[in-house]
Amino acid sequence: MKVNYKVLFGGSILAIGVMALMASSVNEREAERIALATSPSVPASQQHKSEEWAKYYPRQYSSWKSTKENEKIDDMLKEKSQLPILWAGYGFSKDYNAPRGHYYALQDNVNTLRTGAPEDGETGPMPTACWTCKSPDVPRIIERDGELEYFTGKWAKYGNEIVNSIGCADCHKNDTGELNVRRPFLDRALVSAGLPKFEDSTHQEKRSLVCAQCHVEYYFQKTEWTDNNGTKKTAKVVTLPWANGLTAEGAEKYYDDMGFKDWTHKISKTPMLKTQHPGYELFKTGIHGQKGVSCADCHMPYTQEGSVKYSDHQLQNPLNTMDRSCMPCHRESETKLRGIVLQKYQRKDQLHELAMDNLAKAHLETAKAMEVGATDEELKGVRADIRSGQWKWDYAVASHPAFFHAPEETLRLLAVANESAMKARLALVGILAKHGTMDYSAPDFSNKSKAQALAGVPLEKLVAAKKEFKATLEKEWYKQAVSNRNLNMESRKDLDTTPTSYSK
Numbered sequence: 001m002k003v004n005y006k007v008l009f010g011g012s013i014l015a016i017g018v019m020a021l022m023a024s025s026v027n028e029r030e031a032e033r034i035a036l037a038t039s040p041s042v043p044a045s046q047q048h049k050s051e052e053w054a055k056y057y058p059r060q061y062s063s064w065k066s067t068k069e070n071e072k073i074d075d076m077l078k079e080k081s082q083l084p085i086l087w088a089g090y091g092f093s094k095d096y097n098a099p100r101g102h103y104y105a106l107q108d109n110v111n112t113l114r115t116g117a118p119e120d121g122e123t124g125p126m127p128t129a130c131w132t133c134k135s136p137d138v139p140r141i142i143e144r145d146g147e148l149e150y151f152t153g154k155w156a157k158y159g160n161e162i163v164n165s166i167g168c169a170d171c172h173k174n175d176t177g178e179l180n181v182r183r184p185f186l187d188r189a190l191v192s193a194g195l196p197k198f199e200d201s202t203h204q205e206k207r208s209l210v211c212a213q214c215h216v217e218y219y220f221q222k223t224e225w226t227d228n229n230g231t232k233k234t235a236k237v238v239t240l241p242w243a244n245g246l247t248a249e250g251a252e253k254y255y256d257d258m259g260f261k262d263w264t265h266k267i268s269k270t271p272m273l274k275t276q277h278p279g280y281e282l283f284k285t286g287i288h289g290q291k292g293v294s295c296a297d298c299h300m301p302y303t304q305e306g307s308v309k310y311s312d313h314q315l316q317n318p319l320n321t322m323d324r325s326c327m328p329c330h331r332e333s334e335t336k337l338r339g340i341v342l343q344k345y346q347r348k349d350q351l352h353e354l355a356m357d358n359l360a361k362a363h364l365e366t367a368k369a370m371e372v373g374a375t376d377e378e379l380k381g382v383r384a385d386i387r388s389g390q391w392k393w394d395y396a397v398a399s400h401p402a403f404f405h406a407p408e409e410t411l412r413l414l415a416v417a418n419e420s421a422m423k424a425r426l427a428l429v430g431i432l433a434k435h436g437t438m439d440y441s442a443p444d445f446s447n448k449s450k451a452q453a454l455a456g457v458p459l460e461k462l463v464a465a466k467k468e469f470k471a472t473l474e475k476e477w478y479k480q481a482v483s484n485r486n487l488n489m490e491s492r493k494d495l496d497t498t499p500t501s502y503s504k
């Protein structure tokens with residue numbers, strides 16, 4: 001048999017070439033992996049500054065920094081004018097925007113009217129806990145001052161310390177680069193739910209659990225403690241209500257059993273709950289969560305740059321990156337898949353509006369009932385329905401994308417919320433009639449300013465005080481942080497001019 005040596009040889013050259021190429025790509029990836037595992041390590045004392053990590057991980061750093069590209073402010077109180085009514089008497093009725101890039105997380109917390117206008121380290125409406133999901137300075141302070149000291153006092157106490165927005169040290173160990181969590185309440189919550197701690201979780205689960213440090217439901221648990229000098233103090237410790245499971249009903253029972261309320265509603269005097277953003281919990285109920293897909297699979301897709309493959313750290317809406325975020329798993333066209341997601345949104349939005357309208361009217365009708373003489377005893381059932389209904393509505397929508405992460409669960413919760421609101425309104429018709437009021441219709445709340453007026457929000461005053469704070473104390477904070485070497489002023493250069501809901 002005559003062998004065609006030329007073909008064989010040519011083929012081999014090609015194969016060798018391909019193998020060499022593959023080897024060089026494997027080598028580079030391996031080199032990156034080793035560099036990560038044995039990196040010259042970012043000094044622990046400087047790890048809260050993401051710029052310090054840039055030297056070793058330039059791609060991750062520059063994609064992380066790109067979260068600044070989503071700068072747009074979406075004023076939700078304008079978009080959904082029921083909201084100031086639903087949150088009357090609570091901070092969210094003052095100011096509430098849709099989430100934007102991690103780059104802005106800290107500045108948005110400082111800018112929001114909810115955090116008020118402190119004049120020194122001891123004034124202002126909010127506790128220190130409000131910094132918790134904004135900055136890698138938080139674990140730094142927890143480790144320096146102790147967790148209970150960190151959770152004690154007013155928000156402004158740490159204004160000159162918590163100065164870097166969400167960064168590398170929130171999710172990675174400074175010495176090995178491994179995924180990491182330094183917010184102790186997450187492990188406590190996992191244990192309370194009978195789940196493995198972060199360290200004992202699978203690698204795939206860790207790719208979601210790093211997000212669960214922040215994208216979760218929580219409340220501030222009052223904790224009495226005594227410091228080293230014997231001074232008695234009260235801490236407000238971020239706690240995740242997971243002991244009855246990671247569900248809306250489980251958390252509601254948790255709060256009901258302890259007689260907990262976030263605030264008393266200003267219009268209806270109902271003892272209310274405010275859902276935060278149970279993104280992780282809801283995600284787990286959806287098909288992607290159940291099939292073991294992680295947050296990072298969609299929000300941090302692998303990106304090829306030359307022969308190097310890395311995780312895109314520009315956390316954003318994955319519909320902007322469907323080719324990398326969805327198409328590795330899905331076979332239909334991008335356009336078709338996008339259409340399916342849009343349809344989900346429209347279905348959710350119809351139920352969402354109904355539930356909000358009915359809940360807002362239930363609050364206003366309760367106020368009318370009080371005005372015409374209904375007693376707390378008569379209104380007990382109504383208020384219980386409002387509390388429970390509003391909790392379910394808020395749980396369904398507070399982590400905005402839930403309709404995509406968990407469509408069935410979102411629709412179920414919105415339907416139950418609407419049912420509770422209608423039950424309350426039906427009872428109110430009877431109560432109002434008993435007190436001689438027929439055909440009452442709630443006042444108009446069809447735009448933000450009408451709704452805020454009904455909710456008693458003194459917007460102009462709040463904005464003026466905030467501007468004063470921004471011109472004085474806030475500026476002082478950054479100066480001090482720079483002189484303590486906790487902040488590179490360069491890294492917050494464009495944050496002074498970033499838009500707010502009140503600055504346009």
Ligand code: HEC
Pocket residue numbers: 070098099100101102104105106108109132133134135166170207208210211212213214215295296299300315316317
């Ligand atoms: C340290 C707390 C924290 C961690 C950890 C965290 N987030 Fe966030 N995330 C936030 C906050 C706060 C915002 C809202 C920022 C704003 O609006 O200023 C946000 C916003 C977002 C947004 C909206 C971005 C946009 O441009 O619309 C996405 C998407 C997101 N996070 C996904 C994730 C994913 C996925 C993870 C885990 C890989 C994660 N986050 C980890 C706190 C955190």
Ligand code: HEC
Pocket residue numbers: 036050053054057060061062064166167168169170171172177179206207210211296300309310311312313
């Ligand atoms: C919100 C959490 C989060 C933040 C903030 C974050 N990372 Fe990551 N990072 C991840 C996740 C999740 C992965 C994927 C890890 C895996 O699967 O092993 C990752 C992977 C990496 C890797 C491994 C190689 C790769 O790209 O997959 C490096 C290196 C890295 N990150 C560096 C950084 C640096 C530097 C910063 C800050 C500029 C940063 N990360 C900020 C969550 C985060």
Ligand code: HEC
Pocket residue numbers: 098099100208211212215279280283288293294295296297298299316317318319341345400401404405
């Ligand atoms: C299967 C892909 C996928 C997974 C997995 C996933 N997400 Fe998302 N996420 C999306 C999509 C798509 C959107 C945008 C939906 C929309 O707005 O139309 C989104 C939106 C978001 C937003 C809101 C962005 C905004 O600007 O409103 C946040 C925050 C978020 N996801 C966090 C998470 C967290 C945390 C996890 C894990 C617990 C997670 N996601 C898992 C696909 C995913």
Ligand code: HEC
Pocket residue numbers: 286287288291293297298318319322325326327328329330337340341404407
């Ligand atoms: C790691 C793989 C993976 C990724 C990445 C992924 N999906 Fe999926 N997706 C699945 C699986 C698995 C199912 C369940 C259906 C099945 O088994 O075929 C599913 C189901 C769906 C469904 C139908 C289920 C429902 O909730 O109604 C939609 C819509 C969907 N995905 C959209 C997306 C979009 C949009 C993205 C990108 C933002 C994405 N997926 C990313 C694996 C993935």
